[in-house]
Amino acid sequence: MPRIKTALVSVSNKEGIVDLVRELVKMGIKILSTGGTARILKEARLPIGELSKEAGISPMLGGRVKTLHPNIHAGILTLRDNPQHIEEMKALDINLIDMVVVNFYPFTQVITKEETTLEQALENIDIGGPAMLRSAAKNFHHVAAVSSPEQYAGILKELRENESFLKISTCRDLAMQVFQITASYNGLIANYLGKEKEERFPEIVNLNLRKMENLRYGENPHQRAAFYVDSARGEVSSPLAQQISGKKTSFNNLLDLDAALGIVREFTQPAAVIIKHTNPCGLGCAPTLPEAYQKALSTDPVSAFGSIVGLNRAVDRATALEIASPNSFIEGIIAPDYEEEALQILKTKQKWGKNVCILKTGTFSSLPEEEWNMKKVEGGYLLQDEDRETHIPAQMRIVSQRKPSSKEKEDLLFAWKIVKWVKSNAIVLAKNTTVVGVGAGQMSRIDSTLIAIRKASRRARGSVLGSDAFMPFPDVVERAEKAGITAIIQPGGALRDKEVIKMANQCQMAMLFTGIRHFRH
Numbered sequence: 001m002p003r004i005k006t007a008l009v010s011v012s013n014k015e016g017i018v019d020l021v022r023e024l025v026k027m028g029i030k031i032l033s034t035g036g037t038a039r040i041l042k043e044a045r046l047p048i049g050e051l052s053k054e055a056g057i058s059p060m061l062g063g064r065v066k067t068l069h070p071n072i073h074a075g076i077l078t079l080r081d082n083p084q085h086i087e088e089m090k091a092l093d094i095n096l097i098d099m100v101v102v103n104f105y106p107f108t109q110v111i112t113k114e115e116t117t118l119e120q121a122l123e124n125i126d127i128g129g130p131a132m133l134r135s136a137a138k139n140f141h142h143v144a145a146v147s148s149p150e151q152y153a154g155i156l157k158e159l160r161e162n163e164s165f166l167k168i169s170t171c172r173d174l175a176m177q178v179f180q181i182t183a184s185y186n187g188l189i190a191n192y193l194g195k196e197k198e199e200r201f202p203e204i205v206n207l208n209l210r211k212m213e214n215l216r217y218g219e220n221p222h223q224r225a226a227f228y229v230d231s232a233r234g235e236v237s238s239p240l241a242q243q244i245s246g247k248k249t250s251f252n253n254l255l256d257l258d259a260a261l262g263i264v265r266e267f268t269q270p271a272a273v274i275i276k277h278t279n280p281c282g283l284g285c286a287p288t289l290p291e292a293y294q295k296a297l298s299t300d301p302v303s304a305f306g307s308i309v310g311l312n313r314a315v316d317r318a319t320a321l322e323i324a325s326p327n328s329f330i331e332g333i334i335a336p337d338y339e340e341e342a343l344q345i346l347k348t349k350q351k352w353g354k355n356v357c358i359l360k361t362g363t364f365s366s367l368p369e370e371e372w373n374m375k376k377v378e379g380g381y382l383l384q385d386e387d388r389e390t391h392i393p394a395q396m397r398i399v400s401q402r403k404p405s406s407k408e409k410e411d412l413l414f415a416w417k418i419v420k421w422v423k424s425n426a427i428v429l430a431k432n433t434t435v436v437g438v439g440a441g442q443m444s445r446i447d448s449t450l451i452a453i454r455k456a457s458r459r460a461r462g463s464v465l466g467s468d469a470f471m472p473f474p475d476v477v478e479r480a481e482k483a484g485i486t487a488i489i490q491p492g493g494a495l496r497d498k499e500v501i502k503m504a505n506q507c508q509m510a511m512l513f514t515g516i517r518h519f520r521h
Helices: 017-026 035-043 051-055 070-077 083-092 107-111 118-123 128-138 149-161 168-194 251-264 289-299 317-323 340-348 406-419 445-460 475-482 497-506
Strands: 006-011 030-033 099-103 144-146 209-214 226-230 242-245 271-276 279-285 307-311 330-335 357-360 372-377 380-385 427-430 435-439 464-467 487-490 510-513
Touching (some): 006 017, 006 035, 017 030, 017 035, 030 035, 051 070, 128 144, 144 149, 144 168, 149 168, 242 340, 251 307, 271 289, 279 435, 289 307, 289 317, 340 357, 406 487, 427 445, 435 445, 445 464, 464 475, 475 497
Parallel strands (some): 006 030, 006 099, 099 144, 330 357, 464 487, 487 510
Antiparallel strands (some): 271 279
């Protein structure tokens, strides 16, 4: 168990540092500090020693080099149970350092600002701080490496209870956290510098993930789970939204909330989506949000039970009343904002209101142009670009004899935006900017088509069909025509495209090829 006699304190994040040092001083622990930290501690009238004077060194290059010196690192790295080390330190008149309290320059906060220049980013790469913490962590049998204000309270408690001693197990945990933090920090820097390269997939990928919370369980109760956030990302994503009411979000809630957010941000006009198992089972666009939700609910009211709702406008009273309608049951809601009266309706009108997870994203920001989608396979990970392509006019072409009407084209583009969010094989039927039928996750395209038609029932007549991938046979067109579907949008590219187009012409259907496939697994 190392006994703490001398602590080196040099922090960028000053949160709680004065209180920590005040308590350390009360225990008789000597404090060494430098730079801005020393100034703050002196202003608090705390007795501290200047690190440069104690170590017999002077800052260089205008303070650019302050702690990168053998006298400091020797004081940290000395093995206290090695007589040769102790004799050498005495001969050199170098003081031992038993605790290092350091956190880094705010590199992450700096690089997330659009106006940050490369020079500003480079100046916020901490060199001395990580070096001292790594030295302390390596020597954890004798030195405590304190890297976060969140650790202060626990360390003080243990020091008080053990007469300034810390347990080896505590120091080992602190060391582990140091190497986690420094690995993440270095990864952030590497990723930032790598942005200038044209290489989309680098030889080494650094994932900078920070645990936000443990979850009750994973997809199923027998699976353990936790939620991690991307340290480098500042944009809106459902897990980072502010939860303002309800029970703790689950693993499945977070997946569905993320899908809901992804879908509604595709649309500029008011839009509402209803999600089950990450698939949209209802979606509508309209001039007002209440109308959009009515449309979404009309798609499949049965499947909407126990769903997640996503909206791309602030929720008002009228929309809240639609969501909290009789016989409804909602697991979660995600939207940019909520009127106070709307919140009260959602929380009190139905029995589920006290538990429903209500999340507020704030104004949607633009998504990063280049972002990875990752999937785990045995022994590794598959990385790909996120599927953000929806409509490329230059690639879209009418392949049928009949051109779609302006109304059909509006619904075709609407269906095309949605079908990419449905599990493959995916078919979406749409009419009047409302989804009227969804066929998801079937092994054959015709089966997904039949499910979508069955879900739509009589509403299939006069609707349009969107398909996430090409149609290998004309059978989908045949069944669509029998159901009264008038137009189809699909990628094209099948060996039998000519047969499919011929069938569309025979059925007097309009058909668009997009040239883009939207498989989703």
